[in-house]
Amino acid sequence: MWRDLGRIGLDPGSGGYRRYAWTGADRDCREWFRAQAEARGLTHETDRNGNQWAWLGDPLAGDAVVTGSHLDSVPDGGAFDGPLGVVSSFAALDELRRRGAEFTKPFAITNFGDEEGARFGLACVGSRLAAGQLTVEGAHRLRDGDGVSLPQAMEAAGHDPDALGPDPERLARIGAFVELHVEQGRALDLSGDPVGVASAIWPHGRWRFDFRGEANHAGTTRLADRRDPMPTYAETVLAARREAELAGGLATFGKVAVEPNGVNAIPSLVRGWLDSRAADQATLDTVVAGVERAAREHAERAGIDLTVVRESFTPVVEFQHALRDELCRLLGRSGPGPSGRAVPVLGTGAGHDAGILSASVPTAMLFVRNPTGISHSPAEHAAEDDCAAGVRALADVLEGLACS
Numbered sequence: 127m128w129r130d131l132g133r134i135g136l137d138p139g140s141g142g143y144r145r146y147a148w149t150g151a152d153r154d155c156r157e158w159f160r161a162q163a164e165a166r167g168l169t170h171e172t173d174r175n176g177n178q179w180a181w182l183g184d185p186l187a188g189d190a191v192v193t194g195s196h197l198d199s200v201p202d203g204g205a206f207d208g209p210l211g212v213v214s215s216f217a218a219l220d221e222l223r224r225r226g227a228e229f230t231k232p233f234a235i236t237n238f239g240d241e242e243g244a245r246f247g248l249a250c251v252g253s254r255l256a257a258g259q260l261t262v263e264g265a266h267r268l269r270d271g272d273g274v275s276l277p278q279a280m281e282a283a284g285h286d287p288d289a290l291g292p293d294p295e296r297l298a299r300i301g302a303f304v305e306l307h308v309e310q311g312r313a314l315d316l317s318g319d320p321v322g323v324a325s326a327i328w329p330h331g332r333w334r335f336d337f338r339g340e341a342n343h344a345g346t347t348r349l350a351d352r353r354d355p356m357p358t359y360a361e362t363v364l365a366a367r368r369e370a371e372l373a374g375g376l377a378t379f380g381k382v383a384v385e386p387n388g389v390n391a392i393p394s395l396v397r398g399w400l401d402s403r404a405a406d407q408a409t410l411d412t413v414v415a416g417v418e419r420a421a422r423e424h425a426e427r428a429g430i431d432l433t434v435v436r437e438s439f440t441p442v443v444e445f446q447h448a449l450r451d452e453l454c455r456l457l458g459r460s461g462p463g464p465s466g467r468a469v470p471v472l473g474t475g476a477g478h479d480a481g482i483l484s485a486s487v488p489t490a491m492l493f494v495r496n497p498t499g500i501s502h503s504p505a506e507h508a509a510e511d512d513c514a515a516g517v518r519a520l521a522d523v524l525e526g527l528a529c530s
């Protein structure tokens with residue numbers, strides 16, 4: 127599977143993947159998924175929101191056990207974020223058939239569309255639409271960098287955009303959804319475990335900081351006469367790092383826009399985007415309030431106007447405790463010693479389709495060790511042995527949930 131999939135959307139220059147929603151690379155990934163489904167005798171369908179489903183058993187019977195992930199990527203993404211979950215799903219089905227397991231419930235493998243949001247700027251579009259967390263009007267407003275709307279892009283790819291909309295009947299037929307994903311951090315590397323179970327997705331959000339000063343000549347304006355927003359922005363970046371360290375959260379200024387953006391011009395505007403995440407809401411609030419307070423103090427001292435706008439926010443997602451505990455029970459204990467070690471349970475700062483679906487469906491996640499923790503980069507990696515351990519763990523879970 128990796129040999130065929132690994133070629134699709136690979137950029138030879140960067141060594142990273144460029145699989146954006148409703149492009150040629152996305153179409154090739156979808157054809158790969160369909161071929162894998164058909165090769166295993168599964169019934170393939172694409173739902174109204176462009177998510178792919180490969181069914182074993184009657185999709186309409188209800189209480190289905192579903193597993194899968196996504197095949198799209200961020201710009202120059204790694205090979206594993208998304209595809210590991212889809213490949214492992216097909217491999218886990220193969221493993222269950224080798225074991226002679228009999229399915230007592232309908233079973234499906236999914237590829238959720240446009241998870242990364244690389245083209246239209248919003249993550250998890252396919253699952254958000256299905257779960258009613260993105261309205262049809264909201265989806266119609268999405269535009270890519272060339273001004274192409276989501277419906278136009280879908281239509282160009284041969285998918286009917288008029289069908290977009292919430293899909294509660296489909297979700298109501300799912301009894302459990304399990305997503306396997308490469309870990310995007312080093313918790314498993316540090317604990318020495320190949321596979322872990324997710325506890326929660328951290329609350330996270332994006333805030334836009336606009337620092338407004340006065341554009342002027344870099345060579346003729348005395349320092350005392352300047353209203354330069356750049357030093358104030360710089361102080362704010364340092365404050366974000368400090369506040370995150372103090373509170374035990376994460377804070378990142380990873381995107382900045384400067385006007386007029388000239389080498390010899392004092393900026394009139396510096397616009398920076400803060401991404402902040404933490405294990406709990408109180409910590410996140412502490413970090414963001416601390417960054418904003420520092421920004422306001424520095425801005426006031428320098429005569430800079432500051433506005434802060436929260437552009438997006440996602441509260442904590444706690445995966446269903448009963449299903450999470452069931453996964454831990456099914457995976458049992460491993461390692462040396464008479465009782466061995468329980469499978470680790472860990473939180474994550476990254477968003478996933480499983481997080482979106484958890485509002486409608488009992489949902490759980492498995493993570494596979496990523497030795498460097500690097501993700502959203504060509505350097506993203508998981509060892510072959512760990513990927514195999516992930517397949518076995520997923521097969522154990524699916525056997526416990528869906529088989530006699």
Ligand SMILES: [Zn+2]
Pocket residue numbers: 196207208241307478
């Ligand atoms: Zn992912």
